[in-house]
Every structure is written in structure tokens, then in C-alpha cells.
Amino acid sequence: MSSEANSNGPTRTRILRATFEVLSRHGHSKLNLSDVAAEAKVSRPTLYRFFSSKEELLNAFGRYEQQNTQDAFAAATEGLTGAARLDAALRYMVEHQGSYSLARLVDVEPDHVLGELTRVMPDMCALIRPMIEGEDAEIVAAAIVRLAACHYVVRGDDRAAFLAQLRHVAGIPPHGLEIDS
Template identity: 50%
Template sequence: MNEPLHDFEDTSTRHRILAATAEVLARSGQTKLSLSEVALQAGVSRPTLYRWFASKGELLDAFGTYERDLFDNGISKATAGLRGTEKLDAALRFIVDYQHSYSGVRLVDIEPEVVIAQLGRIVPVMRARLQRLLSGPNGAVKAATAIRVAISHYIVRSDDDDQFLAQLRHATGIKANG
């Protein structure tokens, strides 16, 4: 009869471990990631961590999915109820805000070679997701250009969010607002 509560606790523990992974990755990078440090950061025992994730590889795979879900859920919330250009613009604003506020994992500063390899796999996925929000001719080119602008701003951190957003809008063909 306690099963739903147990599931909730498990989900909460899993979430804490994944959130702690972000913190540890930001300090140590992927290569030097310590499961002991993740367990300590999450406030769980090592056996608890191993119950959820049997290896470092399994934890990193789950963390990748966790990050994609956070991003996808954020985009969904930012664009809920919107259509057309308003929806696209809301998605672009979310991308800027996400990169600006993202606690994380500036792995590019710690392990650039790991990030470059990951970007090679992520770029096509991000491009396809953004392209779904674009209409008209050249959607694939617009989406690819916007994603490459976003990646450029990630790799070489920009301190000008307005410029970043203006560049994304330009890449996707959204006319400047007033």
C-alpha cells in the first residue's frame, strides 16, 4: 500500500543524484567524475547511488537524458499555447535564458575534447527540434544556423544576451521587434 510513496521517494532520490552530478561535473569534469563525490553531494550513501546507477557510464548516460528532459520541458513550458513566430521567438528566448542561467556544467572549460565529441552527436538533434518550429523555405538552413550560433555562444561565453537573441532571431528570419 505504500508503493506510490516509495516510488516518489525513489524518483526524488534519483533526481537528487542527477542534480548532484551536474554540480560535481562542473567542478571535476567527466573524466575525473567521482561517484563518491556525487553520493556526498546528493546526500546519499554509495550503496544507494549504486542501486540507481551501477556504473559511472550508466550515471553519465542518465545525466545526458536528464539534461535533455530539463531543456525539452523548459522549451515546452516557454512555448505553451503559442503558435507560429511567437512560438519560435519564445523558444529562442528560452535558449538564451537557459544558457545564461545554466549552472552548469561548463564542461567546455574543463574538458573541451569531451564537449566537442558530445556536440557532434547533439547538433543534429537540436537542429531537428528547432526546425519543427520553423515554417517556409530554408527551414533546415535556418535551424542549423541558429543552433551553430547557440553553440558558439556556449563555447565562447557571451555577456550580451540581447545580441545573442538578436543573432538567433536573424538566423531564423524573425524580424527585429520595434
């Protein structure tokens, strides 16, 4: 759960979750605050107490989604170190992209998606960078994030190939790591 959403109460969180549902059905440009209010089961005045405009709601939603992704990313790699941690991060990236219901926005509103990718890529690099050793860590982190962004924009159904590509860039064997027992 997003710390930003929690710090502002359950109604705000309900509105942000409802925004996700409405966006997944209608897209960014057709987002209607009345639809969000109805989905969240709040009145429009209640929604406006939290978000004074569509732009403010979408900005908050972007931060909410980013925080949720970072929290899930941290949970997926918790307790792991070294290459095992990086491999878990790569597996999380593949699974997240494969299950993310807003991925269809790429087809509906590519300009918006490209803007959001541009905004979050530095943050994603900052998440990946500490997991990579060596003098080329910055380059490797950027390549991983850019490859993941490419797979998000130009989707394919082969998750195994996507994971193998990420592992190749990261210097991890294509079938993962051998775990000693």
C-alpha cells in the same frame, strides 16, 4: 522534471541532481562517485543500485539534462504559435545558456563538451524545425542550432547581440515581434 528520473523515483532524481552539482564543481573527468553519493545524501551502495559505473551515471545524466532542457523549452513556448513561438524559443535559448552553470565545462573539458554537442544537435534541430515555415526550414533550424552551439563554446557577455543574431538567422526582426493587442 525529467520523465526518466520520475519513472525511477526520488532517489534516482536526487542522484542525478547531485551529479549536476558535482560536475559544476569538478568537471567530467574528475567526477567521483563518492562525491556524488555524498552530495545526494545516499550511500555508495545505494548509488550503485541505480548506476553501476561512472559511465552509466554520466549517460543517464546526459539524458536527464536533455529531457529537462526539452521540458523547459516546451514550457517557454507553450500556447504560442508561428513566429511568436519561434521568438520565445530563441529567447529561451539565450537565457538558458546565460544561466547554465555547467557552461564552464567548455574551458575545463572541451572534448567532452564537443562530444555532447554533437550528440544533442540533431535533437535540438528537431525541436526548432517545426517552428519554422518555408522551404529552407531545415537549413534555418540547423543554422540556429549551430549558432547557439557556437555561442555556448565561445561565450560572450552580450545576450542582446546573441538574441539579435538568432533572430536574424530566423528571419525575425532584431528587436522581436510587435504584439497586437
